[in-house]
Amino acid sequence: MKEFVLRNRVKIARMEQDELTQGELAALVGVTRQTMNLIEAQKYNPTIKVCLLISKHLKTPVDTLFWMED
Secondary structure, X not given: OOOOXXXXXXXXXXXXXXXXXXXHHHHHHOOOHHHHXXXXXXXXXXXXXXXXXXXXXXXXXXXXXXXXXX
């Protein structure tokens, strides 16, 4: 099976939302600020549930926030 890398633009979308902080988004989603930091740094792949919650709170489609690269 071919490996893939999950990429995201969560930080960019978060910054476009009236300077929403990592901590504020993390609280809305139900994760720690440290976890949100790792997601934004692309060092942690969130669960589908977390992806959907991030998408909901950033009012941005999931496929705009997250995508796979070969």
